[in-house]
Every structure is written in C-alpha cells, then in structure tokens.
Amino acid sequence: MTEQYKVIDMHTHLRNAIPLHTIIAKENGIDIVVFMANTNPVLDNLDKILETYKMKRYCHAAPVSAITKNLDGKELVDVDRIKYHVVGFSDDGKCLSDLSLLKEVLKKEVLILLHCEPEAEMVKRYLDVLADVNGKMHLQHISLRKSVELIRYAKKSGIKVTCETCPHYFSYTKYDLETKVNPPLAIEDDIFAIREGLVDKTIDVIASDYAPLPRVTGIAGFRSFLPLS
Numbered sequence: 001m002t003e004q005y006k007v008i009d010m011h012t013h014l015r016n017a018i019p020l021h022t023i024i025a026k027e028n029g030i031d032i033v034v035f036m037a038n039t040n041p042v043l044d045n046l047d048k049i050l051e052t053y054k055m056k057r058y059c060h061a062a063p064v065s066a067i068t069k070n071l072d073g074k075e076l077v078d079v080d081r082i083k084y085h086v087v088g089f090s091d092d093g094k095c096l097s098d099l100s101l102l103k104e105v106l107k108k109e110v111l112i113l114l115h116c117e118p119e120a121e122m123v124k125r126y127l128d129v130l131a132d133v134n135g136k137m138h139l140q141h142i143s144l145r146k147s148v149e150l151i152r153y154a155k156k157s158g159i160k161v162t163c164e165t166c167p168h169y170f171s172y173t174k175y176d177l178e179t180k181v182n183p184p185l186a187i188e189d190d191i192f193a194i195r196e197g198l199v200d201k202t203i204d205v206i207a208s209d210y211a212p213l214p215r216v217t218g219i220a221g222f223r224s225f226l227p228l229s
Helices: 016-029 046-052 079-085 099-106 121-130 145-156 187-199 222-228
Strands: 007-010 034-035 060-063 111-114 136-139 160-165
Touching: 007 016, 007 222, 016 034, 016 222, 046 060, 046 079, 046 111, 099 111, 099 121, 121 136, 121 145, 145 160, 145 187
Parallel strands: 007 034, 034 060, 111 136, 136 160
Antiparallel strands: none
C-alpha cells in the first residue's frame, strides 16, 4: 500500500469566495486549506461558521473562528460552543493586545493562532503569557531573526509553542520585490534566520498566508506555495 501524503496550507484567507479559492488551491496541488475568520461577516459565532460548511468547495476547507467578536479585541466569542466546529481561533490581521483575554482563552485548551505586530515585540509578550498559562499557541507568519531567536529560546526552555513562516520570507528581501505584504519583507539576515529556523525545527510549518488581493497590492499565494517551499 502506498502512503498518501496531503498538502495542507494552514493559513489562508478565502474571504467570501470559498468555491473559487478552493479551485485555485486544488489546481496548485493543495489538498487542505485552513481559512481565517476575517470574512464578511466575520466568523465570530456558530451560525456564521456553520454557513461556511454549506458552500461548495473543491478541496477540504476548514474554518478558524475569530477570538473576539467582530475581531475588535474586546470580548471573547462563545469559545465553548464554537470549538467543536473549527480548527482553532484567530483574530489574524489584528493583534490580541488585551493579554487578559489571551490568558482567558488559552485556559480553554483550544488552539490559538496569533498575529504578531509589531512582530518581535508581540512574539515576546505572547510567549511571556504562555510561560504563565499552559495552552495551545501558534504564532503566525514569522519573518524576523529576533522572532526566531525568541521562539527558539522559548522552546528550549520547555514552552510548548508552534509557529509558521511563509515562502516569501525565506525567498525574497524587501529589495527584491516591489510588493505589499504584512508583515513586510525583511533583509537578507532575516532570510538566513528563517531558513535556519526551518532546518532546526524552531519553525514548525510553512503556510502561504494566501489572500485574494489585486496583483499590484499583494504577493503570490497558492501558485508559489509549493514551488518556493
């Protein structure tokens, strides 16, 4: 029997066009996509999340719930009601600045995916919280040497955290491409650090951070995901 491996992209933005974007994912060799909550309306309650399961899809597409209502960082969603229907919880695109909310949601033992901006500063703050509160934390789209070093130290200290980077962060510097991406492309030293982090498994996952934006304002996602990875 031949073992079949699946290609999973755990950080995508499908907005309100799940059929279209899952076609693009499938055409580019991706079997499973995990999509963030910044749809319209925001995926911040169970009814909205269940509606996404009714949409036609051409590869497996699994939703992530918002951490806070309307992604506003002020009030947690109904985590206990939603958790059985999503991969995890994220306010991706926005930082969860209220660390008391982060502590509260980490105690619920669900996967929390965190956007870090400014990156290294928020990575440190989030790791400090995780050191005090056991939970499942995943740091998104890491792009800087300082962030890699903080995460490496945390893991060696016994803190259970996972993180991801994206192909463009170990392929291009800010001088190579005229494009807008968040976090922005960095410098060559950061690229080397990201590559080192992948080799020594400080960085656990490569994800595309695919978002359907006009060519002039974005960066390739699904189409470059496997070739660059």
